[in-house]
Amino acid sequence: MKNELARDVERVVLFLDVNGERRDLLLPVHKTLLEVLREDMQLTGTKHGCELGECGTCTVLIDGRPELSCLLLPVQLQGRAITTIEGMAHGAELHPLQTAFAELGAAQCGYCTPGILLSARSLLESNAKPSRDEIREALAGNLCRCTGYTKIIEAIELAAGRMK
Amino acid sequence: MRDRPHPPLRGDLPGERGGENLKVVGRPLPRVDAAAKVTGRAMYADDLLPARTLHCRILRSPHPHARILSIDTSAARRIPGVVAVITGSDLPIKFGILPVTQDERALEHEKVRYVGDPIAAVAATDEEIAAAACDAIAVEYEVLEPVMSINAALGVPKDERIQDYGGPNNVHKFVALEFGEVEGVFERADHVREDVFFFQGNTHLPMEQHSAVATYIDGKVTLWSSTQVVHYVHRALAKVLELPMHRIRVIGAAHGGGFGGKTDPFAHEIIVAKLAMMTGRPVKCTLTREEVFYAHRGRHPVLMWVRTGVTRDGQITAMHFRTALDGGAYGSYGVASTFYTGALQTVTYDIPAYRFEGCRVFTNKPPCGPKRGHGTPQPRFALELHLEKIAHDLGIDPVELKRRNFVKPDTRTVNWLRVTSCGLEECTEKVMVASRFRERKKQAGHGMGFAISSYLSGAGTAIYWNDMPHSEVQIKVDRGGVTAYCGAMDIGQGSDSVLATIVAEELGLQPADVRLVTADTDTTPIDLGSYSSRVTFMAGNAALEAARKMRALLVEAVEAGGHRFEDVTFEEASILAEARFGTLATAGSYTPPKIAGPYKGSGVGPSPAYSYSACVVDLDADARTGLITVNKVWIAHDVGRAINPLLVEGQVEGSVYMGLGEALMEEQAFRKGLHKWPSMLEYKSPTFLDMPEVETFIVETIDPEGPYGAKEAGQGPLLPVPPAVCAALHDALGVWIDEIPVTPEKVVEALRRKEKGEPARYGPSAFPSIPYPPTIKVEPPPKDPSATAASI
Numbered sequence: 001m002k003n004e005l006a007r008d009v010e011r012v013v014l015f016l017d018v019n020g021e022r023r024d025l026l027l028p029v030h031k032t033l034l035e036v037l038r039e040d041m042q043l044t045g046t047k048h049g050c051e052l053g054e055c056g057t058c059t060v061l062i063d064g065r066p067e068l069s070c071l072l073l074p075v076q077l078q079g080r081a082i083t084t085i086e087g088m089a090h091g092a093e094l095h096p097l098q099t100a101f102a103e104l105g106a107a108q109c110g111y112c113t114p115g116i117l118l119s120a121r122s123l124l125e126s127n128a129k130p131s132r133d134e135i136r137e138a139l140a141g142n143l144c145r146c147t148g149y150t151k152i153i154e155a156i157e158l159a160a161g162r163m164k
Numbered sequence: 165m166r167d168r169p170h171p172p173l174r175g176d177l178p179g180e181r182g183g184e185n186l187k188v189v190g191r192p193l194p195r196v197d198a199a200a201k202v203t204g205r206a207m208y209a210d211d212l213l214p215a216r217t218l219h220c221r222i223l224r225s226p227h228p229h230a231r232i233l234s235i236d237t238s239a240a241r242r243i244p245g246v247v248a249v250i251t252g253s254d255l256p257i258k259f260g261i262l263p264v265t266q267d268e269r270a271l272e273h274e275k276v277r278y279v280g281d282p283i284a285a286v287a288a289t290d291e292e293i294a295a296a297a298c299d300a301i302a303v304e305y306e307v308l309e310p311v312m313s314i315n316a317a318l319g320v321p322k323d324e325r326i327q328d329y330g331g332p333n334n335v336h337k338f339v340a341l342e343f344g345e346v347e348g349v350f351e352r353a354d355h356v357r358e359d360v361f362f363f364q365g366n367t368h369l370p371m372e373q374h375s376a377v378a379t380y381i382d383g384k385v386t387l388w389s390s391t392q393v394v395h396y397v398h399r400a401l402a403k404v405l406e407l408p409m410h411r412i413r414v415i416g417a418a419h420g421g422g423f424g425g426k427t428d429p430f431a432h433e434i435i436v437a438k439l440a441m442m443t444g445r446p447v448k449c450t451l452t453r454e455e456v457f458y459a460h461r462g463r464h465p466v467l468m469w470v471r472t473g474v475t476r477d478g479q480i481t482a483m484h485f486r487t488a489l490d491g492g493a494y495g496s497y498g499v500a501s502t503f504y505t506g507a508l509q510t511v512t513y514d515i516p517a518y519r520f521e522g523c524r525v526f527t528n529k530p531p532c533g534p535k536r537g538h539g540t541p542q543p544r545f546a547l548e549l550h551l552e553k554i555a556h557d558l559g560i561d562p563v564e565l566k567r568r569n570f571v572k573p574d575t576r577t578v579n580w581l582r583v584t585s586c587g588l589e590e591c592t593e594k595v596m597v598a599s600r601f602r603e604r605k606k607q608a609g610h611g612m613g614f615a616i617s618s619y620l621s622g623a624g625t626a627i628y629w630n631d632m633p634h635s636e637v638q639i640k641v642d643r644g645g646v647t648a649y650c651g652a653m654d655i656g657q658g659s660d661s662v663l664a665t666i667v668a669e670e671l672g673l674q675p676a677d678v679r680l681v682t683a684d685t686d687t688t689p690i691d692l693g694s695y696s697s698r699v700t701f702m703a704g705n706a707a708l709e710a711a712r713k714m715r716a717l718l719v720e721a722v723e724a725g726g727h728r729f730e731d732v733t734f735e736e737a738s739i740l741a742e743a744r745f746g747t748l749a750t751a752g753s754y755t756p757p758k759i760a761g762p763y764k765g766s767g768v769g770p771s772p773a774y775s776y777s778a779c780v781v782d783l784d785a786d787a788r789t790g791l792i793t794v795n796k797v798w799i800a801h802d803v804g805r806a807i808n809p810l811l812v813e814g815q816v817e818g819s820v821y822m823g824l825g826e827a828l829m830e831e832q833a834f835r836k837g838l839h840k841w842p843s844m845l846e847y848k849s850p851t852f853l854d855m856p857e858v859e860t861f862i863v864e865t866i867d868p869e870g871p872y873g874a875k876e877a878g879q880g881p882l883l884p885v886p887p888a889v890c891a892a893l894h895d896a897l898g899v900w901i902d903e904i905p906v907t908p909e910k911v912v913e914a915l916r917r918k919e920k921g922e923p924a925r926y927g928p929s930a931f932p933s934i935p936y937p938p939t940i941k942v943e944p945p946p947k948d949p950s951a952t953a954a955s956i
Contacts, residue, residue: 044211045204047420049371050453054844057371085204094202102198105810108818109656110201111371111420117202136852143844145371145421146656148821149855151814 014074018043019087027074034058034069037084045085045114049143056142059115060084066119066141085114088121097121097159106155108146116142120156129160189669189872192810195661196675197654200418209375209390209417210450217377218247218287220436220449221294223301224458225276225283228310228528228837229326232273232283236302240286243300245293248442251284255438259400261428261533263628265495267327270404270434276305277326277493278530279838280458282431287439287447310528310837314467314488315932317525326493326526332935336491336524337502339765340939343578344517346473349482353473357557359550360469362903362928363542363886365490366830367462368535369849372420374459375450376433378440385437386413391429392422392655393693396627398685400429401437409685412437416683422655423822424534427695428461428496457842461533462832464501464524465490466542469931470550478558478565482517485509486931487543489524489532496533498524500768504539507769509547510577511618512588512776513569516944518578521936529834534695536822537619537879541886545904548615548887553900562891563601563614567592570616573865576945580761581769585865585875587802588616591778594800594861599780609785613891616778617883621804621867621876622698624756624770633753635702636689637710639667641718641748644735646671646678648710651691652703653683657878658811659699663707665807666871670711671718673734689751697876700807701772702754704871709752717741717748757869763942773867775875776802779820779884785896787915790908792893794824797885800861804875809862815877816860823885825850831905902927 009028016023018041025040034051037043037060049057051070058069061083088095097120100106107113116139123130123138130138135153144152200206237249252273260266271282284301288294309322317326317334330336350356376389385407391397394414402409419426432449439447451459469486487505491498506520537544551569555562571577573586595614596602604612626634638649648667654660660682664675671678681687691703719729721741729737742748760766780798785791797820806812829848833840841847866873886904894900899914902925910926918924 038211039213042213043204044207047208047372048210049373050844052453052843052845054453055371089203094199098202101202102194105192105195105814107195107198107201108658108814109371109419109421110197110206111208111656113201114204136855139852141851143371143849143851145369145423145822145849146818147814148817148819148858149852150817150858153852 012075014078016074016077016082017080018082019084029073029075031074032070033060033072033074033077036074037069043084043086047111047114057112057115059118059142061118061122064122064125066122083118085117088117095121096162097156100155100159104151104155104158106147106151112142112144116144116152124160124163128164186872187669188665188675189807190805190809193675193808195658195811196664196680197660206418208372208420209377209388212377212388212417214377214379214446217446217448218289218439218443219291219294220285220287220439220447221291221298222282222432222435222449223284223298225279225281227276227305227307228279229308230276230305231308232275233304233306235273235284237284239302240297240300243293243297245289246286246297247289248287248439249284249297250435250438255404255434257404257406259404259429260495261396261497261627262495262499264499267495270431278528280455280530281493285435285439287443312527312529312834312837314490314525317527318932318934326528330526334526336495336526337499338937339502339506339520339522340936341763341765341942342519342939343942344944346482346484346517346519349517350471350473353481354476355554355557356471356473357550357554358469358471359553359902360928360931361546361549363466363545364904365463365465365532365832366826367457367460367832368423368425369844369847370421370423370425373451373453373456374426374430374432376436377446377448378436379446380440380444384411384413385441386415387433387437388415388417389433390417390419390426391433392426392653392695394653394683394685395651395690395693397429397433401434404434405437405441413686416653419653419655422694423536424538424695425461427534427693430459453844454842457839458530460492460530461496463535464532464539464542466505467928467931468543468546470546472550472554474554474558476558478555478560478568480513480515480569483509483515484519485543487522488932488934490527491524492527492529492531494531496531497538498532501532501534501539503765503768505543507579508540508618509543510579511581511583511774512571512616514571515578519939523934523936528837536819537882538696540619541826541883544617544883545886548884549890549900549902552891563592563596566616578944579769580766580945582759584773584869585804585867586776587863587865588776588778590863591776591800591802592616594863595778595780595798598859598861599782599798601780609787609896611785611892611894611896612780612782613888613895614780615884615888615891616776617880618774618776619876619880619883620696620771621701621773621775621870622756622771623696624759624772625767626692633755634698635691635706636751636753637703637706638689638749638751639710639714641714641738642742644738646673647681648678648707649681649688650703650707651683651685651688652699653694655694657694657815658808659694659703661811662700662704662807666704666707667711670708670715671734697879700874700876701870704807704874705754706752708871710750713750713752714748717745717750721745761942761945763940772869773804773875775877775880777881777884779888781885781888781892783889783892783896785893785911787897790911792828792906792911794856794889796856797858799858799881800863801877801881802863802865802875803877804867804870805864805873806862807872807874812862812877813860816881817858819879819881820858820885821850821855823882827886827889827904827906829905898924900925900927
């Protein structure tokens with residue numbers, strides 16, 4: 001029966017580096033990083049829009065690169081640096097992207113915002129002064145239904161200008 | 165002593181034409197919840213996990229239309245970890261958003277009407293167990309012939325009707341109204357034109373899947389939900405759970421996007437409350453993305469026929485508009501949607517005689533309901549293109565023809581709608597000049613198109629008939645701090661920021677200084693929620709009244725102490741006032757004026773104020789592939805007054821985006837009873853790469869009744885985008901696409917027909933024969949613009 005399959009699962013002990021903190025976990029091997037972040041670590045800043053790799057909402061950074069946490073298994077990620085939205089600010093000091101998003105109204109409902117901020121951070125770390133087309137290309141995998149993207153692009157440009 | 169200047173006290177009436185010396189109103193300040201949203205700390209419904217929470221999954225129908233013969237849950241109940249299983253017999257009472265269509269059950273045990281209709285629900289210790297238990301429920305069906313189109317619904321059903329009300333056949337609702345006499349006018353018109361249009365259905369696709377968490381403690385249900393309207397959920401829970409309202413508390417969690425899709429009370433909200441009552445534990449249900457497509461309540465597919473008579477110089481003399489709405493399986497807001505497909509044509513164009521016939525049918529699809537623009541983007545698309553074609557017939561510039569027919573401020577339409585402030589002319593001029601529309605060069609493959617629109621600043625009548633206010637605000641001041649309480653739900657549009665800004669303006673503070681408690685039926689006074697673009701206007705006016713009363717108390721106490729209000733800080737003023745009066749609490753409310761016309765059905769359409777928009781779309785279209793690239797959109801929006809221009813721009817840009825998605829790609833389509841693409845990958849929506857540059861102009865007409873003159877911003881600017889795209893496409897390639905969405909296949913097909921010498925268009929060929937009832941004739945209002953329904 002399916003329920004027995006669901007219960008009788010292989011579990012693994014894992015050490016994950018999340019936002020610079022080492023976390024020790026005992027997890028079913030099939031549990032996605034998205035589920036582990038939200039359910040086992042209470043890092044609910046990472047959101048989900050489809051859980052099928054379609055919308056970009058659950059984006060986190062793995063060694064600085066944007067990845068979809070709904071498609072990743074923690075067993076793949078030992079020794080890798082995982083960054084979530086909770087790890088974006090330095091203590092109480094917001095990342096310049098976060099400040100720019102707040103100032104320019106780049107977040108409306110805010111649900112896609114964590115994933116977009118992390119994708120944008122990765123972009124600015126590899127390209128300090130991206131063109132509008134480069135911003136669009138880098139963020140094409142992150143859907144937003146509220147903003148029409150315009151203010152997000154403006155906020156990324158504002159942050160890039162300030163980070164120089 | 166003073167640290168912040170106070171604004172001068174400006175009269176007592178909400179909506180007074182103020183404007184001078186505004187300190188925070190009109191400033192592009194960050195939203196009050198910006199920090200929570202950019203740090204991931206805003207708590208959405210699915211982020212909540214009370215201790216011992218059980219997880220709920222819902223078993224849904226795999227058939228579009230079937231009778232349920234039996235449901236066997238015994239195997240599911242035996243699964244370890246399963247705590248409760250419920251079926252329709254546990255929740256038999258029907259509910260629905262409109263009092264006239266109480267046709268839904270949280271769980272259906274007699275009959276299912278679309279793929280996705282809920283049948284049973286399981287609460288288990290984790291979600292996987294709950295899902296496995298749903299799989300273990302055995303349901304025996306008698307499969308019925310599904311009804312999947314407007315034409316099929318109009319015909320005699322093969323097996324049986326979808327609902328047991330309405331009719332004939334699967335007709336849900338008819339409307340037939342005539343304002344003035346159209347037939348004689350058509351005969352006398354210089355030119356009469358008829359067109360048929362189709363607007364395909366599409367869905368809201370909020371980024372957040374619907375989610376609800378319920379607890380049951382001390383005999384009271386508490387529900388946190390991603391709803392747009394805590395009050396309507398509250399009412400539905402009370403009815404279905406058979407509990408008095410005071411034993412239910414509904415709280416709006418941080419909201420991940422609505423667009424109308426979270427305005428109905430939903431099955432999962434009732435189910436988790438019931439399961440929490442049965443198990444004594446918190447229960448949570450978060451819909452999967454596929455389930456969100458089934459929850460739907462999105463844009464109705466609408467087939468439209470329009471006939472208009474005009475004079476030689478393009479003046480409209482009469483219009484006859486027919487609509488047929490594919491409603492899906494349940495009522496939802498559908499009765500209102502049907503009226504809306506005919507109501508607002510007259511709010512942009514002066515139509516001296518107007519006849520409207522509408523019809524909504526039931527089909528075996530997820531129920532349609534209100535999506536951004538509720539029932540009006542479809543007729544707006546048809547009307548704008550129809551007038552464009554009339555202009556071509558007459559050899560008149562389409563912009564000029566439309567302008568000649570614009571409504572004027574402070575008038576009443578033929579269907580009794582009261583127009584106050586109206587910035588149509590100014591909006592049109594802004595986009596004309598900025599886009600250099602008139603100077604554009606004719607060039608194959610490149611085109612520009614123009615369209616206008618209007619939308620409500622809140623519906624003038626409530627969902628259920630009553631004489632009570634539509635919005636209420638309380639303000640508390642103690643020990644130097646101020647808190648505002650209101651039932652309004654911020655769904656991302658920024659209603660919390662609007663409330664804080666208005667209270668701050670009146671009390672001489674910054675928005676961030678105002679604490680807010682919103683969308684909680686236990687602690688906040690009523691607001692009817694975030695739909696019909698009502699919150700800025702209605703909650704805003706309620707906040708203004710409450711804040712001005714509070715300011716008056718502060719002024720009195722300060723002056724009694726021998727000081728001038730302008731010379732003390734807010735904290736000092738509040739201490740003086742609390743010492744003098746005791747508890748400082750004020751309240752304000754807003755009830756829309758009674759302006760509906762004297763006829764049945766006049767409750768849909770009236771609004772205390774209408775916003776206006778004008779839009780120009782510039783695009784390239786490839787005649788070989790049919791691919792359209794939108795280069796730029798110029799849009800001007802008459803918002804009355806921008807309480808926060810940053811948030812207004814955000815609403816306008818977001819509307820343009822959603823309008824482009826509907827115009828070019830979004831489509832809720834079905835094959836053999838199944839949704840063709842219930843996923844975010846296959847249901848195409850615009851990405852960063854698809855979105856053109858948008859240049860936004862805010863036009864301020866200072867509405868006489870809006871708070872500081874403000875009107876709506878969140879819906880109206882979507883409406884002109886689809887017709888402007890089609891007008892631009894005609895400008896580029898010389899073909900009409902009379903059907904939304906405008907896909908490359910349709911463009912190529914229209915070009916092929918043009919080459920063969922057939923009519924250069926793609927769209928529906930005919931409007932079906934519909935047995936509309938006899939038309940109700942309504943005398944138009946008298947020409948005197950100051951006349952009101954009450955005074956006649």
